[in-house]
Amino acid sequence: MEYPSKLIEQAVEEISKLPGIGKKTALRLALYLLKESEDQTLALSHALNELRQNIRYCKYCHNISDDEICNICVSHRRDKSIICVVEDTRDVMAIENTSQYTGLYHVLGGVISPIEGVGPSDLNIDALVNRVKDSHGAVKEVIFALSSTMEGDTTTFYLTKKLKEYEVKLSTIARGIPIGGELEYADEITLGRSILSRTAYAKD
Amino acid sequence: MEYPSKLIEQAVEEISKLPGIGKKTALRLALYLLKESEDQTLALSHALNELRQNIRYCKYCHNISDDEICNICVSHRRDKSIICVVEDTRDVMAIENTSQYTGLYHVLGGVISPIEGVGPSDLNIDALVNRVKDSHGAVKEVIFALSSTMEGDTTTFYLTKKLKEYEVKLSTIARGIPIGGELEYADEITLGRSILSRTAYAKD
Numbered sequence: 001m002e003y004p005s006k007l008i009e010q011a012v013e014e015i016s017k018l019p020g021i022g023k024k025t026a027l028r029l030a031l032y033l034l035k036e037s038e039d040q041t042l043a044l045s046h047a048l049n050e051l052r053q054n055i056r057y058c059k060y061c062h063n064i065s066d067d068e069i070c071n072i073c074v075s076h077r078r079d080k081s082i083i084c085v086v087e088d089t090r091d092v093m094a095i096e097n098t099s100q101y102t103g104l105y106h107v108l109g110g111v112i113s114p115i116e117g118v119g120p121s122d123l124n125i126d127a128l129v130n131r132v133k134d135s136h137g138a139v140k141e142v143i144f145a146l147s148s149t150m151e152g153d154t155t156t157f158y159l160t161k162k163l164k165e166y167e168v169k170l171s172t173i174a175r176g177i178p179i180g181g182e183l184e185y186a187d188e189i190t191l192g193r194s195i196l197s198r199t200a201y202a203k204d
Numbered sequence: 205m206e207y208p209s210k211l212i213e214q215a216v217e218e219i220s221k222l223p224g225i226g227k228k229t230a231l232r233l234a235l236y237l238l239k240e241s242e243d244q245t246l247a248l249s250h251a252l253n254e255l256r257q258n259i260r261y262c263k264y265c266h267n268i269s270d271d272e273i274c275n276i277c278v279s280h281r282r283d284k285s286i287i288c289v290v291e292d293t294r295d296v297m298a299i300e301n302t303s304q305y306t307g308l309y310h311v312l313g314g315v316i317s318p319i320e321g322v323g324p325s326d327l328n329i330d331a332l333v334n335r336v337k338d339s340h341g342a343v344k345e346v347i348f349a350l351s352s353t354m355e356g357d358t359t360t361f362y363l364t365k366k367l368k369e370y371e372v373k374l375s376t377i378a379r380g381i382p383i384g385g386e387l388e389y390a391d392e393i394t395l396g397r398s399i400l401s402r403t404a405y406a407k408d
Contacts, residue, residue: 001297001301002297002300003297004267004268004269004274004275004293004296004297005259005260005268005269005270006270007251007254007255007258007259007268007270008255008259008268008293010251010254010255011251011252011254011255013251014244014247014248014251014252015248015251015252017244017248018233018236018237018248019232019233019236020229020232025224027294028223028224028294029222029223030252030255031292031293031294032222032223033222033252033255033256034255034256034259034268038256038257040218040221041252041253041255041256042253042256043218044218044219044221044222044249044252045248045249045250045252045253046249047211047214047215047217047218047219048215048218048219048234048237048245048248048249049245049246049249050211050214050215051211051212051214051215051234051237051238051245052237052238052242052245052246053242054211055209055211055212055238056209063208064208064209064211064212064238065208065209066209066210066211070208071208088235089208089212089235090231090232090235092208093205093206093207093208096206097205
């Protein structure tokens with residue numbers, strides 16, 4: 001496609017590098033910015049620069065943070081004996097939204113994926129092992145909350161092998177039929193797993 | 205939703221002001237930028253600033269341009285007796301892609317839309333009337349190529365009224381069944397219009 005101006009071509013080029021945004025959408029966004037006030041564009045580019053240049057990560061859990069230690073790790077109301085291992089910040093936000101978890105987190109920053117060239121050394125794995133080791137038994141449980149994909153399962157497997165030697169309970173979040181989900185629409189693997197991992201009713 | 209950092213909240217806030225991008229997508233884009241190199245973010249924000257601050261519009265057709273007069277208006281190979289009126293730059297690009305049109309353009313910068321608060325004075329309408337008037341008959345035809353919506357039709361109607369007094373042929377692009385379109389799937393209004401505006405076969 002030929003653009004009427006180098007400036008717009010450059011902007012489209014850069015915007016369309018973002019995931020899920022093609023050239024047509026990029027052009028639509030660029031023209032939108034041209035119609036809106038100059039301040040809006042400046043605020044956007046300033047926010048992006050600030051984010052990229054000044055972002056910090058919690059030195060314990062590696063979650064995005066404004067300070068050296070994040071709000072969760074610093075809080076006295078969190079149970080410091082449980083660590084929930086997740087892929088990225090969005091997973092922390094999703095679990096926090098449930099209000100069902102009061103322990104700490106550990107953000108890996110991805111999952112092991114040979115296809116995308118992500119190996120164990122690219123992730124915050126050593127930091128997790130050190131957290132467990134250096135706690136000298138204070139960390140009692142590590143919960144794996146990674147995606148139920150090949151990469152997620154590989155990462156969980158790798159981590160269980162690394163953590164096996166320490167006195168710590170390892171667990172993974174439950175897989176099964178979602179609440180409100182109908183059996184007939186569930187895939188076979190999920191349904192099969194939900195039968196194998198059935199929960200016993202407490203009799204009393 | 206609670207964000208783990210002010211910087212990410214600000215970035216999500218600004219990104220989600222873009223049309224068609226919600227908070228979840230904005231967060232995904234922000235996290236993507238954090239994973240990629242700092243250079244990419246800087247290049248993106250630089251391109252946006254450059255675009256917004258240095259963009260120019262052709263003084264004749266008001267299309268986006270690098271120079272005072274755009275490539276199309278300056279070209280000796282374009283037929284200067286025909287002006288095609290369009291809403292924005294994307295329409296110019298779409299028509300140029302067809303390679304079927306050799307005249308000039310006039311970019312209105314929008315269509316009349318009382319709901320969105322866009323009146324005739326917000327568009328490059330006076331400039332169009334002056335182009336026709338000041339040509340002293342050199343402009344022989346004005347083609348309206350606006351969207352076939354209520355706003356587009358209103359704008360076309362307004363423009364025809366404004367241009368009626370000049371010695372210039374007014375026309376509008378053909379409406380009908382798209383090439384390759386099947387009759388049974390066409391909407392009634394388009395199909396009805398395509399019968400009323402039928403084209404006679406040339407006999408020879």
